[in-house]
Amino acid sequence: MRQHGDQYIGGEWRDSLGSDSIPVLNPATEEVIASVPAGTAEDVDAAVRAARAAAPSWGATTPTQRLEYLSRLCEGLAAQQQEIAETVVAELGCPIGFATAVQAALPLGVAHSYLDLLDGYEFSEQVGNSIVYAEPAGVVAAITPWNYPLHQIVAKVVPALAAGCTVVLKPAEDTPLVARLFAGLVHRAGFPAGVFNLVTGIGTVAGAALAAHPEVDLVSFTGSTAVGRSIAETAGRGIKRVALELGGKSANVVLPGADLARAVNVNVGNVFANSGQTCSAWTRLLVQQDQYEEAVALAAKAAEKYVPGDPAAPDTRLGPVVNAKQRDRVRGYIETAVREGARVVAGGPEAPEGLPVGFYVRPTVLADVRPDTTVAQQEIFGPVLSILAYRDEEHALEIANGTEYGLAGGVWAADNETAAAFARRMDTGQVDINGGRFNPLAPFGGYKGSGVGRELGRHGLEEFLQPKSLQF
Numbered sequence: 001m002r003q004h005g006d007q008y009i010g011g012e013w014r015d016s017l018g019s020d021s022i023p024v025l026n027p028a029t030e031e032v033i034a035s036v037p038a039g040t041a042e043d044v045d046a047a048v049r050a051a052r053a054a055a056p057s058w059g060a061t062t063p064t065q066r067l068e069y070l071s072r073l074c075e076g077l078a079a080q081q082q083e084i085a086e087t088v089v090a091e092l093g094c095p096i097g098f099a100t101a102v103q104a105a106l107p108l109g110v111a112h113s114y115l116d117l118l119d120g121y122e123f124s125e126q127v128g129n130s131i132v133y134a135e136p137a138g139v140v141a142a143i144t145p146w147n148y149p150l151h152q153i154v155a156k157v158v159p160a161l162a163a164g165c166t167v168v169l170k171p172a173e174d175t176p177l178v179a180r181l182f183a184g185l186v187h188r189a190g191f192p193a194g195v196f197n198l199v200t201g202i203g204t205v206a207g208a209a210l211a212a213h214p215e216v217d218l219v220s221f222t223g224s225t226a227v228g229r230s231i232a233e234t235a236g237r238g239i240k241r242v243a244l245e246l247g248g249k250s251a252n253v254v255l256p257g258a259d260l261a262r263a264v265n266v267n268v269g270n271v272f273a274n275s276g277q278t279c280s281a282w283t284r285l286l287v288q289q290d291q292y293e294e295a296v297a298l299a300a301k302a303a304e305k306y307v308p309g310d311p312a313a314p315d316t317r318l319g320p321v322v323n324a325k326q327r328d329r330v331r332g333y334i335e336t337a338v339r340e341g342a343r344v345v346a347g348g349p350e351a352p353e354g355l356p357v358g359f360y361v362r363p364t365v366l367a368d369v370r371p372d373t374t375v376a377q378q379e380i381f382g383p384v385l386s387i388l389a390y391r392d393e394e395h396a397l398e399i400a401n402g403t404e405y406g407l408a409g410g411v412w413a414a415d416n417e418t419a420a421a422f423a424r425r426m427d428t429g430q431v432d433i434n435g436g437r438f439n440p441l442a443p444f445g446g447y448k449g450s451g452v453g454r455e456l457g458r459h460g461l462e463e464f465l466q467p468k469s470l471q472f
Helices: 041-059 063-079 081-092 096-120 149-163 177-188 203-212 225-237 260-276 289-303 324-339 393-400 416-423 457-462
Strands: 006-009 012-015 021-025 032-037 124-127 130-136 139-143 166-170 196-198 218-222 241-245 251-254 284-288 343-346 364-367 384-390 409-412 465-471
Touching: 006 041, 006 177, 032 081, 032 177, 041 130, 041 139, 041 166, 041 196, 041 203, 063 081, 063 096, 063 149, 063 177, 081 096, 081 149, 081 177, 096 149, 096 260, 096 457, 139 149, 139 203, 149 166, 149 177, 149 218, 149 457, 166 203, 177 196, 203 218, 203 225, 218 225, 225 241, 251 260, 251 393, 260 284, 260 289, 260 384, 260 409, 284 289, 284 393, 289 343, 289 364, 289 384, 324 343, 324 364, 324 384, 384 393, 393 416, 409 416
Parallel strands: 139 166, 139 218, 166 196, 218 241, 251 284, 251 409, 284 384, 364 384
Antiparallel strands: 006 012, 006 196, 021 032, 124 130, 130 465, 343 364
């Protein structure tokens, strides 16, 4: 077991100012594989002061200068792809195939996209008799989740640095090791001291101190809607800007005439990827009532391909969830669904056979789910798919829009035009049309309780900029 006692502050690894530590568990074995310091408010203060001291000079650099540093960071990310994937497998329990293709490769792709964007971005424009400048927002607090640990770090830190901001990162307690790896890459890329800082710790201590710190200008948070509300309240008292990417309960709507088999199979893969720990997952599959039982049978058959197993094995498609609390939470939702009348057609709340150790959940498909039930309204964050029937398009739209969330979704139809027309009426931030692929250049973020602001692409960069106009 590796015991870490330091934080990355002011361009160097410094001993944490607190004595407590956080154990890092392997979700597949339940073994403690490392420990990191439980950062204190004093650690956070030191990191923010370092970021504040570095902000004027870093904000005054040219885009070309920032591009040089970020290019070296991208080189480091590319060189460490294998170590990144193995680290995510160890601390998240993500299968190695998915970790390699998504957890490691996606952040590299996103980082490169910001290099391209920064290379051609205009930080000033003439508007009538004014010149409008896009200036750095200042000191950014980046608070990231455990489900896509490096992707969420890159999606916040890289555009913030590209914009000329300085950053203090507080990663999730469950997955701090890949964050430390990232800090090492930043250090090797030669960024000036204080431009990037890392404090590991628990949310109620380090995260709360960071969100409330008077020298932080912008808080970028990804996590639950409940915590997002608390951060927004704290930031509001300090007149700070916030960017919040929160929960989801996304609907995948299959309209009559669509390729039902493809839509259902893609939906099952979408929900079970990363053990269901994806905020934008299509956890509600909406099917016209005449095709309902066919869809249920297709989903049950598709679920058979997802057998829980050792995430380090190359053929494993479904690993454990991140920790014991999450395992018990997901199983509890399945039990609640059954009590509320749902029919289990695959999986269930019982422990998977042959896996006495590890935080495993059986991949579950629920039929006969009503729109007003718990599993159709609340975010589960596990490998659970609920299938709902609708009468007609208006009823489907009512169900799709009938939650507090609005992060993502899918629509399938006989043609893209029909699907797009329906998607335009959905109260959600992004919709995949007939299986459209994820685009790292498109804005990612939600409506309603799913958040404020956007990540990725030009919109993600502009979250970290503020306009200043000079009139002549």
